[in-house]
Amino acid sequence: MQKELDSHRADLVKLGERLSYFTSAVGFTNPEKLFNAVTDFNDLEWYRRSNIGWGVKSPDHWSRYQGLLSSEQDIRQRMGRYLTRLAQYAERAGRDDIAQWAVGSYSVLLSLPDLEYELFKARREWGRLLTAYTKQTLPLGAANQITDLASTGMQSLQQVANARDALLAPHSPLPNDVGTQIGYRAAAAAAYGAGNCGEQSDFLAAEACRLLPKTLITRLNYNKGSHLYIVLGPPNFPESAVVDPWPHKASVLRESAYGLKVGRKTEISYSFTADGRNLLALGSQYLRSPQVRPPRVSAMSIAAGTKYLREKYSRQAAVTHYITSTGGYNSDSDPESQPKLGLPLSEASLKATAANNFAMPRASAHASPPGGRHRSGSAFPAAPGPSTGTYPSAQPGRSAAAASHQPHAPHTAAWLHPVVAPSPVVARPAPEQRSVRDGAQRKLRRPSRH
Numbered sequence: 001m002q003k004e005l006d007s008h009r010a011d012l013v014k015l016g017e018r019l020s021y022f023t024s025a026v027g028f029t030n031p032e033k034l035f036n037a038v039t040d041f042n043d044l045e046w047y048r049r050s051n052i053g054w055g056v057k058s059p060d061h062w063s064r065y066q067g068l069l070s071s072e073q074d075i076r077q078r079m080g081r082y083l084t085r086l087a088q089y090a091e092r093a094g095r096d097d098i099a100q101w102a103v104g105s106y107s108v109l110l111s112l113p114d115l116e117y118e119l120f121k122a123r124r125e126w127g128r129l130l131t132a133y134t135k136q137t138l139p140l141g142a143a144n145q146i147t148d149l150a151s152t153g154m155q156s157l158q159q160v161a162n163a164r165d166a167l168l169a170p171h172s173p174l175p176n177d178v179g180t181q182i183g184y185r186a187a188a189a190a191a192y193g194a195g196n197c198g199e200q201s202d203f204l205a206a207e208a209c210r211l212l213p214k215t216l217i218t219r220l221n222y223n224k225g226s227h228l229y230i231v232l233g234p235p236n237f238p239e240s241a242v243v244d245p246w247p248h249k250a251s252v253l254r255e256s257a258y259g260l261k262v263g264r265k266t267e268i269s270y271s272f273t274a275d276g277r278n279l280l281a282l283g284s285q286y287l288r289s290p291q292v293r294p295p296r297v298s299a300m301s302i303a304a305g306t307k308y309l310r311e312k313y314s315r316q317a318a319v320t321h322y323i324t325s326t327g328g329y330n331s332d333s334d335p336e337s338q339p340k341l342g343l344p345l346s347e348a349s350l351k352a353t354a355a356n357n358f359a360m361p362r363a364s365a366h367a368s369p370p371g372g373r374h375r376s377g378s379a380f381p382a383a384p385g386p387s388t389g390t391y392p393s394a395q396p397g398r399s400a401a402a403a404s405h406q407p408h409a410p411h412t413a414a415w416l417h418p419v420v421a422p423s424p425v426v427a428r429p430a431p432e433q434r435s436v437r438d439g440a441q442r443k444l445r446r447p448s449r450h
Contacts (some may be wrong), residue, residue, distance in 0.1 A: 001119045006110045008115070012079075013042050015105060022098050026089040034082035040075045042066040048236040069256070070304045076341075080109050116239040121253060123232045123241035126212060127252035132247040134204045139192035147248045147342065148355060150305030153297035157316065159194035166191070170286040178270055182206050183283025190280065191287060193401075197228045197246040203406075204230050204245055213276040219269040224259050226350055231255070244326050247345055251326045259327050259345030271443035309354045316356035344371075360436060376400060 015038050022030040047065040068075070087102035135141075143160035166188050174184060186203040189195035195203065201219050208230070209215050218231045234238030235255070242258040244250055260266075300308070302322070309317040310439025324342030343360065345351040352358045 001115060001122075002214075002233065003237070005080045005112070005119065008112060009045060011108055012038075012044055012105065015079075015295070016042065018101075022101070023082045023086065024088075026086070026093040026095055026098055028089050031251055032085065033078070035067060037075055037078035037082060040068060041079055044072060044075065048234075074400060076109060076112070080106055083109070083443050097099050098313040100230075110407075113186045116237075119233070119239040120241060123215075123239070127232055129240045130204050130207055130211070130253065131243060131245040131250050133207060134200055135250075137190050138193055138195050138200060140192075141315075142200070142246060143194065144196050144320050145246070145248065146302055146305055146309075146320055146358070147324070149309070149320065150302050151299045153299055154305070154308065155294060156194045157313070158230075159192040159294070160196060160199070163188040163192040163194060163199065166288060167208075171288050172286055174286050179209065179277060179279050179280045180286075182209075183271070183281070184286055185278030185283070186280055187287045191289070197244075200245045201228045201230050203280075204243060207282070208232065209272075209274040210276060210280075212274050215274045217274055218271040218272065220266045221269040223265045223347075223350075227260065227345075229260075242326070246323075247326050248324045248342065249326075253327050257327045259325075259349070260347060265347075281329035283437065306354050306357065314355070320354040321350065321360040322352065322354075323349055 004397070016035070017054070019031070019035060019038065022028075029033075043064070047068065063201070064158065078216065083102045083106040087099045087106070090099035090102060098338040140156040140159050143149065143157040148156045163416035167185060170184070182202050183206050187198060189203055205217050205219060208215065213234065215232055216234055218235055219228055220231060220235065221228055227246070228241060229244035231240050231242055237255060240254070241252050243252050244257055244258070255261075303403050306317075309320055322342040323345050325344040325346060343352060343358070348361055350390070352360050363422075
């Protein structure tokens with residue numbers, strides 16, 4: 001389906017090559033409006049394909065890109081409206097070839113939203129499954145998320161350090177292959193059951209390579225290492241899914257809804273097309289087996305964990321976050337009745353750490369969660385005291401959002417419960433698309449109001 005989308009967009013980009021001749025051949029009045037709509041469409045495609053990371057260096061281009069993004073629907077509607085008029089002019093002039101060309105272009109334009117959404121939905125479901133599987137395989141969570149540190153009694157901090165130490169002494173020389181290196185880092189995180197955003201994104205990318213062949217997998221590096229996350233599909237495009245398992249209640253979102261803006265302060269960490277290889281198995285060959293598996297540790301409250309960090313690990317407190325969700329909400333539905341803990345991911349929320357009691361900068365009040373429960377500059381309420389029981393593992397087949405709506409409780413180590421890996425994707429026919437050509441023909445028979 002991605003190839004079909006790319007082919008349709010390429011056809012629409014080429015509209016401008018023939019417009020001048022066609023409009024003059026049929027006596028089309030005010031062709032500038034059609035030219036302008038096609039130019040805006042082509043500019044937006046160019047910006048999207050110009051990759052990422054240019055936003056800071058070219059603020060004027062970034063402003064132009066944001067304006068085109070916000071008016072994308074209007075651009076497509078204008079293109080469709082004037083292509084319809086061009087076909088009507090061509091029919092009156094007896095130029096059936098131009099009429100068929102205009103109708104065909106309009107049909108392609110109409111098909112884009114359905115194709116984009118169907119592909120995004122498929123990637124979103126796989127992203128949710130991969131997120132749940134990542135959280136299950138790395139049950140201790142991150143060393144820089146207070147929810148994970150408190151629920152594991154600070155055990156995630158030690159296990160992330162152990163996993164990184166293990167990477168320094170491979171069993172044998174590591175080959176200079178990106179896939180193997182991703183698998184090596186992912187295998188270390190899985191062996192110790194913990195990882196920050198880098199390790200979690202590596203593990204998710206390794207599994208996506210095995211499960212989603214022919215899918216473009218990109219890891220983006222936000223603001224020189226402030227955060228790392230995965231995009232399934234070409235970055236910047238609406239059919240792609242941002243998959244970020246690091247927040248406590250992670251959601252899989254389109255780039256437009258994600259808390260960090262792809263393109264402005266980001267760089268590509270790596271990008272490759274999935275080929276079905278088991279990167280985790282490849283990397284595991286070079287990893288020395290962990291010698292010590294720590295016993296389970298009692299949980300502590302968020303407030304107690306914050307105090308402990310500030311007293312014992314002051315440097316760690318400066319990089320420990322209380323980020324609950326991936327986008328602007330704390331869950332996919334975010335009902336007002338749900339208590340909101342922590343902050344949704346945003347550029348401003350990355351500045352709220354345990355060192356300043358997770359207070360948002362006062363100039364960033366606009367980044368607070370909807371509902372205004374946590375006002376800028378205020379400290380967050382402490383979570384309930386130490387809880388009992390085990391952390392419910394996310395099961396493959398459940399959405400990541402549903403699997404993450406659980407109370408804080410001690411995690412159980414990954415090696416205590418066997419992990420059931422999701423099955424590889426099975427190729428099946430694309431969902432039947434409605435006939436857009438019939439709709440285009442019906443549109444042509446309506447009288448034009450312009």
